[in-house]
Amino acid sequence: MSQARFLPYDAVTDWLRKIAETMRVTAPVREGNSVVFRDFDPEEPLVLGHQSAASPKSVVFPQLEYLFRYKTDRTADENGVRQITLEPIYPDEDVFVFGANPCGARGLTTLDPVFINDEYVDPYYKARRERSIIASIVCTLPGDACFCHWVGGNPNDPVGSDLVLTPIEGGYLVRAHSEKGEKLAAGLDKADAREEQAAQQVEDAVLATLDPPPDLTDCPDVMENVFDDMELWEQVSDKCIYCGACTYYCPTCYCFNITDEASGIAGERIRSWDSCMFPTYTREASGHNPRPTKAHRFRNRILHKFSYYPKLYNRVFSCTGCGRCIRMCPTTVDIRDAVLRVKEAATKDESAKEVSDG
Amino acid sequence: MAELNELREAVAKVLPDVKHVIGWQRGYHAVRSSPLFIRNQEDLDKLIWDRTCYQNLASYLTSTRGERVGIIVKGCDSRSVNQLLQEQLINREDVVVIGVPCTGVISLDKIRAKFPINRVKDMQVEGDELTIATRDGEEHKLNRWDVAPDKCLACKYPNPLIFDTHVGEPIETWEPKQGLYARDEEFDQKSLDERFEFWRREMSRCIRCYACRNACPMCVCRDHCIAESRQPHYQSQEADVREKFFFQLIHAMHLAGRCTECGECERACPMDIPVLLFKTRMGKVVKDLFDYEAGVDQTAVPPLLTFQAEESNIEEKEW
C-alpha cells in the first residue's frame, strides 16, 4: 500500500483552493435543508461527513448531456439536398469530487461495465470517468436507512474512490487507491504510524456498530421465480406513487432517454436521465405499454438491481445500500423490505419446486 | 386525538366490504410513518394513529377508481376527497371514508432543519412535547408547534368535512397560530426581483423526479402529464432552471381553484424546495378573485369552470 498522508481540517480549504486552480472542484454544501454538491467556493462552508442528497453519479453521468449539435444549410444545393453539419460535444474538463460517501463512490463502479465493455464503449461516459477524481470520506455515522453492508460495501469501502479520507483527531488520514489519487495527494504531509493507527480504530469502530446483514447472495438465482406473481408485486409496491425520486437519487441507476431538440435549423441531441418508474419509460409508439402498472415497473426496479444486473456483471448488485431511495421516498417505500419479501416468496417457490421435482 | 383502538374497530368493520383500507404504519424509524394498505387482520395490527400520520392518503384514490376502497382521512385530507368527488374523479360509492379529527401532525422537514433525523432510537410524546432520542445518546426536545407543518399552524378544518364513519368526538377548532402562513407573508414582502432570484435559486436544486406531482392528490392526469408529452411539446428533457421552473408553473396553473393546500408536493420534495408556496399564493389569487376555497363544498362549481357575464371582482380595463 502506498504512503498514507495527513490533511489537517484547517488546511482543507487551502488544499481545495490549490486544486481548483487546475480543475473543477465540486464539494458538498448546504442549501435549504439539503446537502448538495456545488462548485467549490472557498467562502461557502463545506458540509462533510453527511450523505449528500444526490449521489456524485452526475459527475460521470450527468442528468443532462448534449451529445452533438447540428445545423442544416439554409438553402438546398442543386440536387435539392440540404447539408447537415454535425459536431459532437465531448466533455472537456477535469473534475475533482471532494467529500463523497463511500457508497456514492462505489456506485460509479457499477456504471462502468454498462458504459465501457468489450462490445461497446460510450465515449462520453469514458471521457468523464477518466477525467474525474473521487475523494470519499469514511462514513462514521451510518443512518437508519443505510444498508451498504447488505450488498457488499461497508462504511470505509474504497471501491470507486481514488482517495479515501478517514476523520481522525485534527484532520483526515488520506489513503490513495489509484494513481490519479496518489498524484493529487502527493503534496500532502506524510502520516505517521500513530495517525494510521487512529484511522484504523475509527474504521473498526464503525464496522462494529453494524448489525449482521441478511444473506442476499442467492437473490439473482431465485428472485425471478416470482416474476409472474403479480399479487406479490402489487403488495410490495402498493404505496409507491411512481415518481422518479428513488432512481434519480440512486448512485447506480443509469437509464437514459435520448431526444432531439431543434430551434429553426439548428438543434441538439440530448441524453437525459430516465426512470423505469415512469409510465413513459416503456410506452411504445403504438400506445401499448408492456409495463402498464406501477407493480410491473416496481418489479423491474427490484429485479434489475438484485437479479438481472448481477447475472450480467459478476454477481455484483446494482445497489450500494446508500439508502437514498428509502430516505428520499415521499411514501417511505423501503427497498430492504421489498427485497426480503420477494426473496422469501421466491425461496418458498424454489423449495416447493424442489419438492415437486424430487 | 382519537384512540387508536376505536380507529382499528372502525377499520375492521369496513374491511369486509372493500379491497383495502388505506391508513398509516410506522416507517423505518420512530419519527417516520408510511402508508399502510390494510387487507387483513395482520395488516390492521400495524395501523398507527399519532402525530407522524402526516401523509395525505387521498392521493391513492384515483388509481383505484372502480374498486371499492376505504380510506382514513384527517380534516385537511378530507378536503382532497371532497374536491375529487366534486370533479367526479372518484365515485362516492367506491370510497368508504373513515374520518378522524386531528390536532396537528409534525413535519420531517422542520425537524430536519433542527438536526439530521438520521439515527433515531425512539420518540416519546407527552402533550405538546416531543423527545427524540438518537442512537448516539442525544436527546432532542421539541415543542410540536415548532415542528408542525404550516398548514397545521393555520388549520381551519381539524374535523373531517366528509366521512361515512367518524371516529372520536369532533374537536374544537383551535385559534390558528398564524392567520396566514408566516412564510407566505415573508415572501410577499420581497420585491419582484428578489422573488425571481428566490425561485431561480430554489428551483436550480430540482432534479425533475416529479415527486411533487405524483404525491399531489389533485394531479389526476397521472400517466399523461403534459410535462412529458412531445406533442404538445411544452417541456424538453433539459435540466436547466427554465424547464424546472416551468414545470412548477404547469402544476400551479393546473391546480388553480383546485388545490386544497395539503402540502403533499412540498413534503414529497426530496430537495426541500418550497413548492407549496406556488400553490398557496395561487390559492390567495383565487380566493381574492372568486371568493372560493377548494375542497370545502362538494357541490360547489370550481371557479375556472364557470363565469359571470359581469364579473364582480374583475375590472374591465379601458384602453
Next chain:
Amino acid sequence: MSGMDVKELRIIGFLCNWCSYGGADSAGVARYKQPTDMRIIRLPCTGRMDPLFVLKALLGGADGVLVSGCHPFDCHYTSGNFYARRRLQVLKSYLPVLGIHEDRFEYTWVSASEAAKWQSVVTAFTDRIHELGPAPRLLELEDMPLRFKEGMDIWPS
C-alpha cells in the same frame, strides 16, 4: 417615448381569429402606423388561450405578452372570452408571485372593426413594455442551449 424610436423588444400577441386578428388586419389595411415589436399568433378564440402559453413565452424570452379577443357578449362561440377572462385574470394576478411584473401581460378586447382601437392598444402596450425594459431572464445567454445561440447567427435580426 414611443416604441418606434428604440431597439425592438420581443412581444407576443395572441389574437382571436374573429375579432382582434381582423382588427389588426384592418389597422394594417388602413395603413395606421404601429410599432413593430409584436409577433402575432392567431387563435380560434381566446377560450383556446391556455395561460401556460403566456408563461412559456415569458420564460422563453418574451418581454411582454398581449392577448386580445372579442368584447364580452360578442364571442363567436358565445362564451369563450368569458372563460378566458377568468383564466387570464388569475394569471395576471399570479405573475408577481413569480417575480414577473404583471404589466408584462395584458388582455384586452378589440373587435374586427376597431382598427383605430387596435392601433392605440398595440402602441400603448408596446410603450409600456419599453418602459419596463427587457424582462428578467432565468438563463443568461451563455447558459442557453446551444441551438438558440446557433439560431442567432443563422437568422438575421
